[in-house]
Amino acid sequence: MNRVMNIAIAVACTLVMPVQAATDDPVVREQVSGNVWMLSGGGYANISVLAGEGEALMVDSKSAAVADQIRAHVREISGGGVKYLINGHEHPDHTDGNQGFGEDGSVIIAHEEVLNVLSAGQRGGPPSPKAALPVITIPPQGNLTLHFAGETVHIISAPPAHSAGNIIVFYETANVLHLGDLFGPDRYPVIASGTIDGFISADEQALMLANEDTKVIAGVGALSTVGQLRNYLDMLKSTRGRVAALIAQGKSGEEVLAAGVTAEFDATWGDPSRFLPAVYRDLSAP
Numbered sequence: 509m510n511r512v513m514n515i516a517i518a519v520a521c522t523l524v525m526p527v528q529a530a531t532d533d534p535v536v537r538e539q540v541s542g543n544v545w546m547l548s549g550g551g552y553a554n555i556s557v558l559a560g561e562g563e564a565l566m567v568d569s570k571s572a573a574v575a576d577q578i579r580a581h582v583r584e585i586s587g588g589g590v591k592y593l594i595n596g597h598e599h600p601d602h603t604d605g606n607q608g609f610g611e612d613g614s615v616i617i618a619h620e621e622v623l624n625v626l627s628a629g630q631r632g633g634p635p636s637p638k639a640a641l642p643v644i645t646i647p648p649q650g651n652l653t654l655h656f657a658g659e660t661v662h663i664i665s666a667p668p669a670h671s672a673g674n675i676i677v678f679y680e681t682a683n684v685l686h687l688g689d690l691f692g693p694d695r696y697p698v699i700a701s702g703t704i705d706g707f708i709s710a711d712e713q714a715l716m717l718a719n720e721d722t723k724v725i726a727g728v729g730a731l732s733t734v735g736q737l738r739n740y741l742d743m744l745k746s747t748r749g750r751v752a753a754l755i756a757q758g759k760s761g762e763e764v765l766a767a768g769v770t771a772e773f774d775a776t777w778g779d780p781s782r783f784l785p786a787v788y789r790d791l792s793a794p
């Protein structure tokens with residue numbers, strides 16, 4: 509994929525989640541399981557919080573505009589602040605709030621690609637300030653386990669799927685997967701700097717950690733079930749197989765888009781007009 513296309517897709521990924529005025533769309537919380545909570549609203553990607561006694565672990569940081577709302581929620585459920593901040597991947601809707609939490613003293617943990625991207629500057633922007641950068645990084649194919657507040661938190665590098673820096677977070681005791689944009693209950697994947705095969709393998713990896721009771725947190729959308737994740741993986745595999753078959757028949761990108769290969773899925777995941785061209789480009793790349 510060329511760089512211009514990559515940037516265009518990455519921008520589109522952010523544009524679907526504008527930061528909204530806090531009063532119109534406040535950050536709200538719901539208890540997911542045990543000490544794990546989900547914060548949604550306030551624009552940008554969903555957050556998960558593992559509440560300890562007087563301290564917390566958090567995945568993703570929304571935007572600086574709603575940092576005080578996030579801090580208030582974390583204080584109400586843990587009595588303290590964010591000790592560890594994990595970024596699900598590098599995009600601004602997951603990392604824009606990093607600086608404020610870093611200045612608060614949070615230890616930021618992420619895939620090493622997140623550090624590479626933020627320290628170089630993202631989407632033509634300036635390098636992120638030091639306080640926003642991860643200080644503990646996980647290499648590709650690596651993983652890290654945190655033992656915090658009676659919970660075992662698995663942080664696992666996923667192959668490039670949505671982005672090159674995406675990870676799987678699994679709260680083992682609470683039985684909660686936080687998948688960020690590796691999963692979406694009601695929109696098709698955005699393949700920004702990864703591949704459809706990376707998506708399939710990341711979600712297969714996530715499902716291997718899950719059982720029937722596992723709760724799933726997506727980057728965008730409501731708290732979900734493992735059944736919804738399974739359906740998502742089936743959709744990815746079916747779409748990949750159908751697009752590959754049409755490419756083998758010599759069909760063009762326009763013909764693939766017109767063939768209705770996702771018709772049975774559109775009621776759940778919406779408009780495939782960005783997803784299908786991305787799969788086509790990926791599978792037809794030399």
Ligand SMILES: [Zn+2]
Binds near residue numbers: 521597599671689
């Ligand atoms: Zn993203």
